[in-house]
Structures are given as C-alpha cells and as structure tokens.
Amino acid sequence: GAVVSQHPSWVICKSGTSVKIECRSLDFQATTMFWYRQFPKQSLMLMATSNEGSKATYEQGVEKDKFLINHASLTLSTLTVTSAHPEDSSFYICSATSRRTFYEQYFGPGTRLTVT
Amino acid sequence: QQQVKQSPQSLIVQKGGISIINCAYENTAFDYFPWYQQFPGKGPALLIAIRPDVSEKKEGRFTISFNKSAKQFSLHIMDSQPGDSATYFCAASIRGSARQLTFGSGTQLTVLP
Numbered sequence: 001g002a003v004v005s006q007h008p009s010w011v012i013c014k015s016g017t018s019v020k021i022e023c024r025s026l027d028f029q030a031t032t033m034f035w036y037r038q039f040p041k042q043s044l045m046l047m048a049t050s051n052e053g054s055k056a057t058y059e060q061g062v063e064k065d066k067f068l069i070n071h072a073s074l075t076l077s078t079l080t081v082t083s084a085h086p087e088d089s090s091f092y093i094c095s096a097t098s099r100r101t102f103y104e105q106y107f108g109p110g111t112r113l114t115v116t
Numbered sequence: 117q118q119q120v121k122q123s124p125q126s127l128i129v130q131k132g133g134i135s136i137i138n139c140a141y142e143n144t145a146f147d148y149f150p151w152y153q154q155f156p157g158k159g160p161a162l163l164i165a166i167r168p169d170v171s172e173k174k175e176g177r178f179t180i181s182f183n184k185s186a187k188q189f190s191l192h193i194m195d196s197q198p199g200d201s202a203t204y205f206c207a208a209s210i211r212g213s214a215r216q217l218t219f220g221s222g223t224q225l226t227v228l229p
Contacts, residue, residue: 004159034216041224043205043221043222044160046216046217049216093160097215103150103215104150105209105215106162107152108159109158109159110158
C-alpha cells in the first residue's frame, strides 16, 4: 500500500514552453502533498506544500508564478513549470501523507526535467 | 534551528560489515525521525522511522538508535550488502507543521562485494 505515482518519469522540453507533472496517490487519500526539487548529489529541497482544495504554500525563494501547483483532489496534485528555462532542469519529486498514518510521507518515483 | 546535520557524506563498507550513519538536530520540537533510502534516478523510499519516546527501533537489518538528550539519532545497517548501496537521508518533522520533513544532506553508501 501507500503508492505514489508520477507522470511523466522524464520529459525534455524547449526553453520557453510549459511542462505539467502529475502526482497521484494510487491506493490512499492524501492529506497533504509536497513537491520537492533535487539536484545531482544533493538533498531534497521542499518547494511547496499543498492541501486538496486550497492554495499551495510555497517555500521562501520559490516563484509561485513559475511553479504552479494545483491540488485538484485527494489523490491528484499537479506541478506546472511555466516558461521553463535550462536552469529549471532538475529532478522533481512529489510525496503525500496518508490520512491513515499521518506522520509518514510516501514519495513518488520522480520526474527528470531537461530544458534545452 | 531547523537543520538536521548528517554525517558522513560518503561511506564505504565491506560486504557483511556494519554501516553507521549519524544525524544531529537542534530543534527539540521535532517528534518524528524517518530514514529514507534513495537509489539513483528514483524517489526516496521510507526505510524505518522512530519517535522520541523510544531509544531504539529495529526492523530486520536496519536499526535506529535515538539519543534524546544529545539530540542525535543514527542508522545502523547490519550485515551490509552490495544491494544496500544507495544514498541515505535522515529527516525530522514537527507536529502541526503539516508534517514537513527537514532532510539531512545525505550519505552515499557503497558496499563492496
């Protein structure tokens, strides 16, 4: 149980275009979903926290107009990288907390974004 | 005060040996301490977690030792195997913070065959 999926697993896009990444909790309802960014050989950096039906809370330094987060339901959150630039190339990972086990955060497999 | 400091940055262990990774924190409001294992190109996977009301938790070959007074906790991997080669992250979270995780910097473990 507690499976989180992400789609796509990798994406290449041209500079200036927008990319949408989906995060789904497959077998549980997620209390909260989180979006992280990870650079090679570095730790995870929290970008934003989102609850179903409410606006996401962004971490300091994260541009909310560039990284649009929509938490449409208890099982789906999306991250849209708008007007992507090469510096946005990174590994994006989502996670979710279960209503059943509030403490534990379950992570998706990640999405590799490359902006050319 | 929100930091979790992790060491060592990298660790090389022989097969069958014990791998030990340490973490320290300052914020006494942290009340949940998980460890995550991450393979290259994959998302982190929850390995084992502990609450501060216990000093040790063991699951198979993985043990967390927790020292509340020293504000330190560690992961011990017994009988380390080449398949354990991965990056390990300690983390901590606070009740009432939507359970946001504060991650350590990570330890790249290599287990030699």
